[in-house]
Amino acid sequence: MGPYVPGSRYPSAPGSAAASGTYSLSRPAPYPEVRPGKFITSASTSKHLSRQAFKLLSAIEGDRNLAASVMDAAQRGHEQEVLRLLRSTGISVAIAVKATPDGILIALRPDTNPNNCCELDVKMRWSEQN
Numbered sequence: 001m002g003p004y005v006p007g008s009r010y011p012s013a014p015g016s017a018a019a020s021g022t023y024s025l026s027r028p029a030p031y032p033e034v035r036p037g038k039f040i041t042s043a044s045t046s047k048h049l050s051r052q053a054f055k056l057l058s059a060i061e062g063d064r065n066l067a068a069s070v071m072d073a074a075q076r077g078h079e080q081e082v083l084r085l086l087r088s089t090g091i092s093v094a095i096a097v098k099a100t101p102d103g104i105l106i107a108l109r110p111d112t113n114p115n116n117c118c119e120l121d122v123k124m125r126w127s128e129q130n
Contacts, residue, residue, distance in 0.1 A: 048110070056091050069085055070104070074104055086106065
């Protein structure tokens with residue numbers, strides 16, 4: 001993939017690294033030199049996490065029994081059962097869950113080096129209350 005070329009959709013500020021086509025600017029402390037490689041990798045991994053989230057959410061949306069089972073297990077505090085049910089949707093990434101009386105937070109993480117790149121959090125409510 002070539003370097004980012006600014007266009008009308010993503011304009012660059014005059015004099016910026018992207019506008020000049022170079023990324024080697026002196027940066028004031030505490031900002032490091034602009035090296036977008038990690039950021040680009042994070043974007044790619046986040047896209048994968050988004051596709052996995054879509055798969056998970058589609059399964060919940062399309063299966064009333066699954067939705068009810070996830071809610072029931074979560075409200076009873078059975079985290080391992082919630083994880084088992086969510087994994088049964090066929091997702092291929094690591095997940096963590098946190099349930100509250102109002103809903104659930106599902107964190108999707110890449111399988112490799114989960115703390116080093118990105119995470120996609122999906123927060124859903126099931127409470128009819130505020």
